[in-house]
Amino acid sequence: MSGRLVAIRNLVVEYPGSGHGVPSLRAVDGVSLGLDEGATLGIVGESGSGKSTLARALLGLVDIHSGQIEYAGMAMAAAGRSGWRRFRREVQVVFQDPAASLDPRMSVAKILAEPLLVHRPELGTEQVRETTIARLRDVGLADAHLQRLPRQLSGGECQRVAIARALVLEPRLLICDEPVSALDISIQAQILALLRELQRRLGLAVLFIAHDLSVVRYLCQRVAVMYRGRLVETGSADALFDQPQHPYTRALLRSVPVADPRQRRNFAATPAAFTANAMGGGCVYAERCQHARERCRAESPALEQQGDVAVACFFPGAEARSTA
Amino acid sequence: MSAELLEVDDLGVCLATAAGDLHAVDSLGFSLREGELLGIVGESGSGKTQTALALMGLTPAGSRVSGSARLDGQELIGQPEAALNDLRGDRIAMVFQDPQAALNPYLRIGVQLTEVLEQHRDLDTAAAVGRAVEMLRAVGLDDSERCMRSFPHQLSGGMRQRVTIAMALLCRPRLLIADEPTTALDVTVQAQILGLLRVLKGTHYGAGLLITHDLGVVAEVCDRVLVMYGGRPMEVADVDALFHRGHHPYTRALLRSLPRLDRPESGLVPIPGQPGRPTGAGCPFNTRCVERLEQCAAVVPPKLDIAPGHLSFCHRSAPA
Numbered sequence: 001m002s003g004r005l006v007a008i009r010n011l012v013v014e015y016p017g018s019g020h021g022v023p024s025l026r027a028v029d030g031v032s033l034g035l036d037e038g039a040t041l042g043i044v045g046e047s048g049s050g051k052s053t054l055a056r057a058l059l060g061l062v063d064i065h066s067g068q069i070e071y072a073g074m075a076m077a078a079a080g081r082s083g084w085r086r087f088r089r090e091v092q093v094v095f096q097d098p099a100a101s102l103d104p105r106m107s108v109a110k111i112l113a114e115p116l117l118v119h120r121p122e123l124g125t126e127q128v129r130e131t132t133i134a135r136l137r138d139v140g141l142a143d144a145h146l147q148r149l150p151r152q153l154s155g156g157e158c159q160r161v162a163i164a165r166a167l168v169l170e171p172r173l174l175i176c177d178e179p180v181s182a183l184d185i186s187i188q189a190q191i192l193a194l195l196r197e198l199q200r201r202l203g204l205a206v207l208f209i210a211h212d213l214s215v216v217r218y219l220c221q222r223v224a225v226m227y228r229g230r231l232v233e234t235g236s237a238d239a240l241f242d243q244p245q246h247p248y249t250r251a252l253l254r255s256v257p258v259a260d261p262r263q264r265r266n267f268a269a270t271p272a273a274f275t276a277n278a279m280g281g282g283c284v285y286a287e288r289c290q291h292a293r294e295r296c297r298a299e300s301p302a303l304e305q306q307g308d309v310a311v312a313c314f315f316p317g318a319e320a321r322s323t324a
Numbered sequence: 325m326s327a328e329l330l331e332v333d334d335l336g337v338c339l340a341t342a343a344g345d346l347h348a349v350d351s352l353g354f355s356l357r358e359g360e361l362l363g364i365v366g367e368s369g370s371g372k373t374q375t376a377l378a379l380m381g382l383t384p385a386g387s388r389v390s391g392s393a394r395l396d397g398q399e400l401i402g403q404p405e406a407a408l409n410d411l412r413g414d415r416i417a418m419v420f421q422d423p424q425a426a427l428n429p430y431l432r433i434g435v436q437l438t439e440v441l442e443q444h445r446d447l448d449t450a451a452a453v454g455r456a457v458e459m460l461r462a463v464g465l466d467d468s469e470r471c472m473r474s475f476p477h478q479l480s481g482g483m484r485q486r487v488t489i490a491m492a493l494l495c496r497p498r499l500l501i502a503d504e505p506t507t508a509l510d511v512t513v514q515a516q517i518l519g520l521l522r523v524l525k526g527t528h529y530g531a532g533l534l535i536t537h538d539l540g541v542v543a544e545v546c547d548r549v550l551v552m553y554g555g556r557p558m559e560v561a562d563v564d565a566l567f568h569r570g571h572h573p574y575t576r577a578l579l580r581s582l583p584r585l586d587r588p589e590s591g592l593v594p595i596p597g598q599p600g601r602p603t604g605a606g607c608p609f610n611t612r613c614v615e616r617l618e619q620c621a622a623v624v625p626p627k628l629d630i631a632p633g634h635l636s637f638c639h640r641s642a643p644a
Binding site: 046157189212213215218251253258264269 | 464
C-alpha cells in the first residue's frame with residue numbers, strides 16, 4: 001500500500017489575540033508534511049510547539065489562516081458536505097484523556113454503535129452488534145464490557161474503548177494525540193503494543209502526537225519535530241534519532257532520561273532566564289540555541305534535505321562537529 | 325543521633341473510603357543515609373505519595389498512620405500539629421508536581437519566600453530578602469531581583485518549579501521530598517530540574533526522596549530505589565543493582581515494559597492486567613505476576629536479603 005493520503009502545505013494557524021493587549025499567536029507557522037497510506041508519522045515537540053493544533057487543523061476543528069490540506073487527493077478547504085462526511089468516516093481520533101472523550105451516560109455498547117448509526121445507517125441491529133463485539137475483542141476487551149459505563153472502567157480500559165470506537169468505521173487514518181501519557185507505565189505498554197499490532201494488521205496510517213520520544217520511536221517509521229509552530233526537522237525515525245541534525249532535536253534527545261544508570265547523562269544545572277516573547281524574523285530556536293549566529297537572528301531557515309532528514313537550520317549538525 | 329538520616333519502620337497508612345478501609349501503605353520500611361537520593365517508584369495506587377504525606381503529617385483527614393519514621397532520631401509519626409509546623413518547611417520540605425498550584429497566585433514570589441524565613445528563622449526583612457535572593461540564584465534564577473518582584477503567572481513552568489525548590493531549600497532542610505517534580509514539565513526543562521536536584525544535594529539539603537513513576541528519571545539521578553506496588557515494598561536496591569540485577573518479578577516486568585530510546589529494537593513486553601486495590605492478603609502483585617506461586621495470594625512474602633543493601637519481598641528466592 002502506498003500513495004499519499006495526507007498532504008499539508010504551508011499550513012498557518014493563528015489564534016486571535018484578546019484585544020486587551022494579548023497579541024494573536026501563530027500556533028502553526030508554515031508547516032508542510034505528507035503522510036502515505038499505511039504509514040506512521042510521529043509529531044514531537046514540547047508544550048506550545050503547535051503539534052496538537054496541527055492535528056486539530058487537519059481534523060477541521062480550528063480555522064486555517066492559510067495553506068492547504070489535502071486528504072486522499074481532495075482539497076479539504078473546497079470539500080463539500082459529502083467530502084467532509086467521507087473524511088469524518090475515514091479519519092478517526094484517539095485523545096489523551098480517555099475518560100473525557102467518552103460520554104459518561106453511554107454504555108460501551110452505545111459508544112461503539114454510535115459511529116455506525118451515523119455513517120452506516122444501512123446496517124441492521126444484528127450487524128451493528130457483531131461489528132461492535134468484533135472491535136471490542138480487537139482491543140482486548142470482552143463482551144462483558146458492553147453494558148458497562150465509562151466510570152466502571154479503568155483508565156486503560158477506557159482508552160481501549162476509545163480505540164475500538166475509532167476502529168468501528170474501518171478508518172484509513174488514525175490520529176492519536178498523546179494517547180498514553182495519562183496512563184500508568186504498565187498500562188501504557190499495553191496500549192502501545194495494541195496500537196502497533198492494530199496498525200500493522202489493519203494497514204492503518206497513523207499520525208501520532210506525543211511529547212515522549214521513546215514512545216514515538218517505538219511506534220513510528222517517520223518523525224517530525226516541531227518547535228514554536230515551525231517544523232525544524234523531519235525524516236525516518238532511524239535517521240532522526242541516530243543522527244539528529246537540528247540543535248533542538250539534539251537537545252531534546254539529550255534530555256530524555258534513559259532507564260539505565262550506566263548511561264547517565266549527568267544533567268547540568270543550567271540557569272533559567274526570562275525569555276522575550278517577541279518574535280523577530282529569525283530562526284524560532286535562535287534564542288535558546290548555543291550555536292546561533294547573526295544570520296540565525298536575522299533570517300528564518302527553510303526546511304532543506306540533509307542526507308536522510310530534512311532540517312530547518314543554517315548550520316545543521318554544528319554541534320556534532322564542534323564536539324567531535 | 326543515629327547513623328541514618330531517616331529510618332522508616334513498619335509504616336502503615338489506612339485511608340477511610342466509601343468502600344471501607346484502604347491500606348494505602350502497609351508494612352513499609354526503608355532508610356535513607358546522609359547525602360543519598362532515594363527514588364520511590366510505583367504506579368497509581370502504589371502508595372508512594374501517601375508515604376510522603378505520612379512523613380510530612382499531611383495524610384487526609386480520617387486516615388490512620390501507624391509505625392515509625394525517625395528523622396535524625398526524632399519521631400515524626402503521631403506528632404502534634406504544632407511540632408509538625410516547626411518541622412515542615414524547616415527540617416523537612418516538600419516539592420510538589422504542579423508548581424502553579426503550589427504557589428499563591430496573588431502574592432509576589434519575594435513575599436512567598438521571605439514568609440518561610442520569617443516563620444522559621446525569625447530573620448528581619450533585609451536578611452530574609454538576602455537569603456531568598458541567594459537561594460533563587462542557587463536554583464539558577466540568575467535575574468533573582470526580577471524574579472522576587474514577579475507574580476507566579478509571569479514565570480514559565482520551569483521557573484515556577486525552580487521557585488518552589490528554592491522555597492523548599494530556604495532553611496536547608498535535612499530531608500527534601502519531591503513528589504513527581506518534573507512530571508508536568510517539558511523534557512528539556514525536566515533535565516534542568518533533575519540536574520539542579522543532583523547538584524544541590526549535600527550543600528542545600530541533607531538527603532532526598534524522589535517520588536516518580538518514571539524509571540528513566542530514577543536511573544538518571546537517584547542513588548537507591550524503592551519499588552512499591554499496592555502499598556507494599558517490592559524491592560529496594562542501589563540503582564545499578566535494581567536496573568541490572570533486579571530480583572523481584574514486578575521490577576523486571578516494569579523494566580521490560582518500557583519503550584526505550586536507546587534500544588528501539590528490543591520489543592516491549594506489557595504487564596497483563598491493571599493495578600488493583602490492595603487487598604491486604606498475600607503479595608499485591610500476585611494477580612499480574614507471571615512467576616506466581618501457590619502461596620502468593622494468601623501469604624505475605626518474606627523479606628529476602630539478595631545482597632548487602634538489596635532487599636526483595638518475594639516468595640521466589642531466585643528469579644524464575
